Every structure is written in structure tokens, then in C-alpha cells.
Amino acid sequence: MSEPANTASTDTRPAAGPDWQPRIIGFLCYWCSYTGADMAGTARMKYPPNVDIIRVMCSGRIDPELVTTAFARGADGVLVCGCHIGDCHYITGNHKTMARMPLLKRILLDLGIEPERFRHEWVSAAEGEKFSKLVAEITEQVRRLGPLDWPGLMRTRGVGHGMDLKAWGE
Amino acid sequence: MSTNPNTATPAAKLKIAKYWAASCGGCDISLLEIGPNLLELIKIADVVFWPCAADFKYEDVRNYPDGYIDLCFYNGGIRNSEQEEVARLLRRKSKSLVAYGQCAADGGIPALANLKTVKGIFNASYHDNPSIDNPAGVEPQPVTPSEYGDLEIPRFYPQVLRLKDVVPVDYEIPGCPPQSDRVWEAILALAGGQVPLQNRNVKVACFDKAVCDECKLEKRQVRIKEFKRVHTSIPEPNWCLLEQGYLCVGPATRSGCGALCPQAGMPCEGCYGPAGDVVDQGTAMVSAIASMLDARTEEQAQAMIDQIADPVGTFYRFTLGSSHLKARK
Numbered sequence: 001m002s003e004p005a006n007t008a009s010t011d012t013r014p015a016a017g018p019d020w021q022p023r024i025i026g027f028l029c030y031w032c033s034y035t036g037a038d039m040a041g042t043a044r045m046k047y048p049p050n051v052d053i054i055r056v057m058c059s060g061r062i063d064p065e066l067v068t069t070a071f072a073r074g075a076d077g078v079l080v081c082g083c084h085i086g087d088c089h090y091i092t093g094n095h096k097t098m099a100r101m102p103l104l105k106r107i108l109l110d111l112g113i114e115p116e117r118f119r120h121e122w123v124s125a126a127e128g129e130k131f132s133k134l135v136a137e138i139t140e141q142v143r144r145l146g147p148l149d150w151p152g153l154m155r156t157r158g159v160g161h162g163m164d165l166k167a168w169g170e
Numbered sequence: 171m172s173t174n175p176n177t178a179t180p181a182a183k184l185k186i187a188k189y190w191a192a193s194c195g196g197c198d199i200s201l202l203e204i205g206p207n208l209l210e211l212i213k214i215a216d217v218v219f220w221p222c223a224a225d226f227k228y229e230d231v232r233n234y235p236d237g238y239i240d241l242c243f244y245n246g247g248i249r250n251s252e253q254e255e256v257a258r259l260l261r262r263k264s265k266s267l268v269a270y271g272q273c274a275a276d277g278g279i280p281a282l283a284n285l286k287t288v289k290g291i292f293n294a295s296y297h298d299n300p301s302i303d304n305p306a307g308v309e310p311q312p313v314t315p316s317e318y319g320d321l322e323i324p325r326f327y328p329q330v331l332r333l334k335d336v337v338p339v340d341y342e343i344p345g346c347p348p349q350s351d352r353v354w355e356a357i358l359a360l361a362g363g364q365v366p367l368q369n370r371n372v373k374v375a376c377f378d379k380a381v382c383d384e385c386k387l388e389k390r391q392v393r394i395k396e397f398k399r400v401h402t403s404i405p406e407p408n409w410c411l412l413e414q415g416y417l418c419v420g421p422a423t424r425s426g427c428g429a430l431c432p433q434a435g436m437p438c439e440g441c442y443g444p445a446g447d448v449v450d451q452g453t454a455m456v457s458a459i460a461s462m463l464d465a466r467t468e469e470q471a472q473a474m475i476d477q478i479a480d481p482v483g484t485f486y487r488f489t490l491g492s493s494h495l496k497a498r499k
Contacts, residue, residue: 064456085467100456100457105458110481148493
């Protein structure tokens, strides 16, 4: 069957240029993963600069809404790191993460976001090397997938195209 | 002297309008559900446009001066170009535009079609379904030539939009459908001048707290052992449905309905949209559910999550259009 004639074009976004760099948001817990990233830095391990790190006090504080917000506002990938199970500074903070993130992953999958764009890993304070490898890996995977550009996608589908209008009396 | 800032003189009646876009029609019925108060309504208001109940044409609305309509209820999402055109027209002619019901406010059930492509929707509607007899493979075309000139039908949009995605909205009345008692209170407040006609995206006819706040079922502070569904087992009465393992979206849902469903043994489906200041109802529910699981290891957690049949359809049933991501890629 051919494409129905009654369809407005869904994707008219220009292709990514050669200068395009993946933009990945990393949510790292203060006690283990951020310290692990810090260790990677002090040990002068080399890894791509594409992950913007946001430090939170506990991975249990990472509301799934933060992840969807990151994608909705233009992130190409999201990385969530916390302490290993049993190591949580707040005893059970990461027990919530271990259930939230897989469930969120299913939702993202249903919404067409490739599973490679969202990684959820445990990184301890001693695992600087694991962190640098993880960043290199997700950057490479996202680079291969290309830009996600959710805001651009929504614009091409008409979200917000009446925002130039004014309400009565304005 | 007039003490009501929303009408010109004390004797002046409010001019109200109601329009039906991509929705089931339940919103029109919910306004009729105010019952005997309809007689009160016509005492304080004149209907100047309501295609479902009275014979007005678009041309009548076009001939009204700008701002002629005081209070316009718009129910339904924006699925095609006609609905957007009427939304823009009514915005120009109305002092106050109210997104009435969940489809106009948050996308509602029609926005679940955002999980499919236009091609997929057309395929299911015109080609591949047991009840379809269409051997020639006919599909509606936006323009059809005829001896009287080109005939046009509205363009089908790639995704369902909320009313506020296409025009500025003053008030939102959530619910599928909105409870008539709350609606009547809101109409009285607007008609009586207690609240201004102009505002921006303010939710009325509902409360800020979650459905759980209104629900009388008992919480026993236990964790979810396994997920159940209403067609496979019968819930124990007077006990929180979520704790029993039924996916009740009450914790993430705005109250105002009186928690009717859970108290009748049906899990909340989330028809009033996200509670309080929450934007994304689905992720709020992911957060709530995941912290209630009786799982000690990652494998146990994963096994329980695999029991959930349709996370997007369950958690975003009425709010996919207002979630952060809004649609499938």
C-alpha cells in the first residue's frame, strides 16, 4: 500500500551536519557514581566530552520525569548511574531506581526511543575506569543512531504552532 | 450598577458556546448532566453556538464580532485541520476559551493514536480489519475534483494535539467526562464574576490533590507482591487496589471525581490527568509503582515489571498528549 495522500509530512527535519555531536545527559549519584567519575578525572582517563553530568544526592531521587524531560528538550541520550545494590548511602534509595529505570525503559521503547539511547548502570566510587568506558560506549552508540531532536520532531508535527496567537483582550 | 465584572450590565446574560472536536461526545452529555440546573443555566446564559444541541453554522460564528462569546467550552483534541480552524475562530470570537474535558485539556483517549503512524491508522481504518469491505482500497483524499469544482475535506494531522497546542487557553476542565457537579460550580463562578474570564491554563472544576486523597479504601502499608487485572481476579473490598496489585493510577491522578471507580472495585484509570504541579502523569506513576514493589534484587524487580501488560496505555491512558514526549517517534 502506498503512503496515504491525506498525510501531512511527519519528518521534514534537515539531516544532521558533519559537525553534529551527540548531547547526552548523565544523572550521577553523589556518593558513588559522581565520585567514580571524579576518579576517572583525577586518574586522567580519556573519554568523550559528550556527557553533561548532573549530580544528584541519590539515584533514588532521579524521577523518571527528569529523563523524559531531558529527551523532550533535546537530549540525544540519557545515562543514569547509582551505587551498586547494597551500597546505597541511604540504604534503599537505589532499590527504587532498580525498579523505576527498567519500567521507564519499556515506556521509552514503546515511544520509539531506541534502547541504546538510555543506559542505566551501577558505578561505584572505585570504578573510574568503568565510568570512562561506559561514557565512550554510550557516546559511540548514540553517535551511530544520529540525532533524536525531539523538539524539532514535535515542531514538524504542529505542537505549539498557534503560540503566535493572542487571547482575547491581550 | 453592575457588580459582576464578567457581564456588561446586571441584566445582561452571559453568551456561551460549546464545540465538539476529536472526542466521543461524552463531554456534551456531561454538560447536560447538570440536570435541573440547565434551567438555571438558561436564566443566566444564552447559547450562541452548540452544534450538538442547537442549529448554528460556522457562518453564524464568523459573523459575530470579535469577543462576542463570553464563555466558550471546547471539547476534544485537534485531530484535523477543521478542528484547528474552528479553534482559532472560536479563540477570536471568545473572551474566555475553556478546554472542556480530558481530550481538549491533555489529549485524552484520541492522543493514544499518537503511538501509531498515520499510515497505520489509515490501514486499520480503511484496509486491514475484519469489518472492512473495501476491495478497491479507497481512501479519503484531501481534494476531490467534481463537476462543481474541487471538493475538499479537512487534512488529517500527523498527531493529536491539545487545544492549548494550537491556541491560548484560559481555563481547563479535566475529566473524562468532567463531573457535572464540579462543572456547574465552575460555570457559576465564571458567570457570577467570582473569577475573571481571562486567565492562562488554569485548571478548574477539580482539586490539586491525588485521587487517593478522596478514596476511602484502607491502606495496609504492604508492598505489591504481584500484578493482577480486573478480568482475571476479583479485588478484596475495602482494601487499596494498588496494594492488592491492581494497576490503579490514583496516586498520580488529580482528584475531583470523588474516587468513584476505586470505591466500586475498579482501579482508577487516570481520567483527571496529572495531580498538582505534575506535568507527566505516566512517569509520576512509574515512580510511585516502582517504589511499592516487593522486590529485593534486580531480577525480581525485572520479573515484576514484565507482568505489566501495557505501561504506556495504562499510565498515559488520558494524558499522552500532555506528557513530555507526547507521541511515538
